[in-house]
Each structure stands twice: as C-alpha cells, then as structure tokens.
Amino acid sequence: MHVLVAGGAGYIGSHTVVQLKRAGHDVTIVDDFDNSKATAVARLEELTGGHLPLHAFDLCDPDKTEALFASERFDAVIHFAGHKAVGESVSEPLKYYRNNLDSTFSLVRAMKAHGVHRLVFSSSATVYGDAAPQPCQEEFTPLQSGGGPYGWTKVMNEQILADVARATPDLKVALLRYFNPVGAHPSGTIGEDPQGIPNNLMPFISQVAVGRREKLTVFGDDYPTADGTCERDYIHVEDLAAGHLAALEHIDAMTEPVRAFNLGSGVPTSVLGMIKAFEAATGVPVPYEIGPRRDGDLPITYADPSRALAELGWRTTKSVEDMCADTWRWQSANPQGYPD
Ligand code: UFG
Numbered sequence: 001m002h003v004l005v006a007g008g009a010g011y012i013g014s015h016t017v018v019q020l021k022r023a024g025h026d027v028t029i030v031d032d033f034d035n036s037k038a039t040a041v042a043r044l045e046e047l048t049g050g051h052l053p054l055h056a057f058d059l060c061d062p063d064k065t066e067a068l069f070a071s072e073r074f075d076a077v078i079h080f081a082g083h084k085a086v087g088e089s090v091s092e093p094l095k096y097y098r099n100n101l102d103s104t105f106s107l108v109r110a111m112k113a114h115g116v117h118r119l120v121f122s123s124s125a126t127v128y129g130d131a132a133p134q135p136c137q138e139e140f141t142p143l144q145s146g147g148g149p150y151g152w153t154k155v156m157n158e159q160i161l162a163d164v165a166r167a168t169p170d171l172k173v174a175l176l177r178y179f180n181p182v183g184a185h186p187s188g189t190i191g192e193d194p195q196g197i198p199n200n201l202m203p204f205i206s207q208v209a210v211g212r213r214e215k216l217t218v219f220g221d222d223y224p225t226a227d228g229t230c231e232r233d234y235i236h237v238e239d240l241a242a243g244h245l246a247a248l249e250h251i252d253a254m255t256e257p258v259r260a261f262n263l264g265s266g267v268p269t270s271v272l273g274m275i276k277a278f279e280a281a282t283g284v285p286v287p288y289e290i291g292p293r294r295d296g297d298l299p300i301t302y303a304d305p306s307r308a309l310a311e312l313g314w315r316t317t318k319s320v321e322d323m324c325a326d327t328w329r330w331q332s333a334n335p336q337g338y339p340d
Contacts, residue, residue, distance in 0.1 A: 001118075001248070002026040002073065006059055006107060007080030008052075009036035011192045012122065012181055014044055015241040016078060018190070021048040023245055028072065032058040035083070035195060037338040043189045060102035062109060069110040076118035076251070078244055079107055082153070085199055086126075086296070089150035100153035101160070108164055117170040120247045123158055123177045125233070125264065125301060126151035135233075135304040138177070138260045146298065158260070165257035172254050174247040179233035179264030179303050181240050183323040184330035191330030192237075193337035201274060202234070202323070206331035209284045216286060218271050220293035225300055231268035233302035236318035236326070239263075246314035254311075264303025265316040274320070281324035 003020055007013040008029030014036075020027050029041060029052055038056075045052050057064045059081050082100040083089065089096040104121075111119065128136045129144020129151075145151030158175050165173040182202040184191030197213075198204045207213045221228040243263040269277070275286050308314045 001075035002028065003248070004074045004077045005029050005080065006077060006103070007031055007036075007082065009033060009038070009040045010080055012178075012237060012240055013078070013080040014040050014190050015185055015237045016080070016244045017044055017052065018047050018185065019241045019245050021050070028053040028055070028074070030055040030057065030059060030068065031081070032056065034058070037193065037340065039338040039340070040190060040193075043338075047185070047187065047189060059106050060099060062106040065106040065110045066113065069114040069116070074114075074116050076120070076248055077107060077111060077116060078120045078248070079104065080122045082122065084150060086147040086150045087199060089153075090148040093149040096149045096153055100150075101156060104157050104160060108161070112168060112171070117172060118248065118251045119161065119171070119173045120244055120251070121157065121161055121173060121175050123175045123260065124151065124154045125177050125179045125262070125303065127155050127158060127177060128301065130298055134300055135266060135302045136262060137304045138262060138307055146296070148296070162258040168257075171257060172251045173258040174251050174254070175258065175260040176243060176247060177260055177262050178240060179235050179262070179301075181237050182234050183236040183238060183318065183326045185238065186326055186329070188326070188329035188333045191327065191334065193334075201271060202327055205275060205278050205286050206327050208286050209278065209282065209328065210331050210335045212335065214287070216275070216288040217291035218288050219291055219297060221272075221290045222293075223299040225270055227270050227272050229271035230297055231270045231300040231302065233264040233266065233268055234274065234320060234323055235264050235316055236323045239316040239318050243308065243312070243314050246308070246312040250312050259311070261308045261312060262303040262305050263308060264305050266303055266305045268300055268302040269320055277320045278324040278328070281321045282328040284328065
C-alpha cells in the first residue's frame with residue numbers, strides 16, 4: 001500500500017514509518033514540524049535506507065491537503081497529527097479544538113474526494129474518562145474526556161469519524177485507543193523528544209537520569225493502589241507501531257465501517273514501579289520526591305486488549321524493562337533530543 005502518514009515525524013508516527021517500510025509499504029509523510037523536528041525524518045531515512053517523500057505543511061489547510069491528494073494516489077491514511085498536551089489544552093482550548101478537528105476535516109474531505117477508503121486514527125484511552133470500569137473495554141461509550149479539551153478532541157474525532165464512516169460506502173476507520181506509550185526504537189536513533197518540560201512520566205524520568213532535570217516529583221502517594229501511586233498501562237512504542245500495521249492489514253476485513261481497538265498491555269504499573277524498573281534496567285539512579293496529586297489523575301487505568309488480539313491478531317511483546325532500556329538508549333545518546 002501507499003500510506004500517507006500524517007504526523008509522521010512525531011514520536012509514534014516515526015516509529016510506525018519504520019515498520020511500514022519494513023513491511024514493504026510505500027510511505028509519504030506530511031508534518032508541519034510544530035512539535036517535531038526535520039532531523040527525525042533524516043534519521044528515519046537512515047534507518048529505512050531510502051528517501052522518504054515529505055510534505056511540510058499544516059493539514060488544517062484544506063487547499064494544500066486537497067492538492068496533495070490530487071497529486072498522488074494513496075491507499076490508506078494513518079492520522080497521527082495533532083496537539084497532545086493535556087495541560088496546554090486547558091489553557092488554550094481553541095488551539096486544540098481548531099487544530100485537532102480541522103486537520104481531520106481536511107484529511108477526510110480529501111480522502112472522500114479521491115476515493116481513499118482506509119483510515120487509521122490515533123485515539124487515546126483518555127476517551128474512557130473516569131467512568132469506565134477497569135480494565136477499559138471498547139464497548140464503553142465514550143461520552144467523557146479524561147484529558148481536558150485535548151481529550152474532548154479525541155472523543156469528538158471518534159464521533160465525527162464514526163458518522164462519516166457510516167455515511168460513506170467503503171470507508172473503513174480503525175480508532176486506536178492508546179494507553180501510555182513509552183520507549184524508543186532499539187537503535188536509539190529515534191525517540192520521544194518533548195518540547196519544554198515533559199508532562200509525561202517516562203520522558204521526565206529519562207531527563208532526570210541524563211541530568212537535564214534535578215529530580216522527579218511523584219504526583220501523590222496516597223491513592224488506593226498497592227504502593228499508593230497511580231497505575232498506568234505502559235506500552236512500548238514499537239508494540240504500538242505494530243498495532244497500526246495490524247490495523248491497516250485487517251481494516252478491509254472489518255465487518256463494521258468503524259471499530260475501536262485498545263492498544264495496551266493489560267498490565268498496570270505504578271509510578272514507583274516504573275522508577276524502580278528504570279533504575280534496574282539502566283543502573284542509573286532517578287532521584288525523586290513525593291509531591292501533591294495532579295489534578296485529573298485517575299488512580300488506575302489499564303486496557304482490556306482482548307479485542308485487538310481477537311480481531312487484529314495483535315498483542316504487546318515488550319516488557320517494562322525493554323521500555324526502560326530502549327528509552328535510556330535514546331535519551332543517553334540524545335540528551336537534548338533531536339538536534340535542530
Ligand atoms: N507522573 C508523575 N510525575 C510526573 C509525570 C507523571 O508522578 O512528573 C505520574 C502521573 O501522576 C500519572 C503517571 O505518572 O500517575 C502517568 O502520567 P503521564 O502524564 O505519563 O500519563 P497520563 O496517564 O496522565 O496521560 C495519558 C496520556 C495522555 C492522556 C491522558 C488521559 O499521556 O495523552 O493519559 O488521562 F490524555
């Protein structure tokens with residue numbers, strides 16, 4: 001297939017590009033580099049051993065998006081493009097609603113106009129909000145957002161794509177609900193490169209380990225969990241990337257126009273458990289202090305990944321130790337992330 005990877009220079013997109021190429025697909029990347037670096041694409045070309053066609057523009061521009069689809073024939077689109085910082089989305093909601101919805105509108109309009117009928121969309125476990133029984137199952141109707149306006153953009157995108165898929169003969173949409181992506185390509189050449197102070201646990205741990213930050217603050221140790229810290233379902237980005245390939249390969253066989261799949265391991269790990277695993281896997285200490293709870297954090301959330309196994313033949317293969325070792329290989333080789 002010729003796959004358009006929207007947001008292909010970003011963290012999850014880049015790892016998926018490597019696997020798409022390895023599986024023999026042709027890949028074209030579109031990315032506006034708002035939260036990614038061109039160096040990532042150069043590294044991808046080294047990893048995949050060839051030129052990667054790249055279009056640097058904002059998908060919110062419907063004319064540029066239409067022109068791209070008019071100039072090339074795509075068999076499928078994987079849509080990773082979007083803003084993703086929960087905290088920023090609370091202070092800048094319009095930025096999130098505009099960007100995360102407009103990019104989908106442009107893409108889907110162009111797909112419909114040019115008869116492209118396979119779409120894999122980056123959704124999030126945040127759509128389960130705080131009402132879903134644990135482990136989260138796809139049947140739970142996502143009428144909640146666990147992640148501010150950012151989370152609502154995922155809920156809304158899911159609804160919009162479901163409505164469009166039901167109204168468009170042949171269009172198939174796979175909604176992939178990610179749990180907590182961490183890790184990096186085992187080569188250590190591509191990985192997560194958050195701009196500014198990381199919001200998420202693993203990049204914060206690795207930046208403390210590499211000396212960029214003094215210590216980690218653990219947000220609360222008085223939750224009703226085994227060690228008092230929050231538990232999450234961490235998933236290696238390589239497993240996550242493989243989940244996109246599995247979705248792409250099975251999308252034609254979907255009996256419904258739209259289907260949601262959890263991409264998680266089904267096994268929760270606590271914050272303290274993650275710190276210990278990182279220290280054990282790398283031998284590098286991670287100084288931390290216990291701080292107050294962070295607003296909006298759930299005590300525990302994890303996936304029931306059985307649908308993805310039954311219908312996509314996909315399951316996670318990498319351990320928490322792999323996640324930590326691979327994160328460290330990337331972070332220690334690239335202490336400041338990608339060079340400009
Ligand atoms: N944590 C800390 N210290 C930090 C950062 C995180 O203790 O410096 C803790 C959090 O309190 C939480 C756990 O580590 O208990 C994981 O936090 P992350 O921010 O890494 O991940 P979240 O589960 O909060 O976020 C994920 C996704 C978001 C999504 C959100 C919705 O990364 O995209 O779930 O709940 F919106």
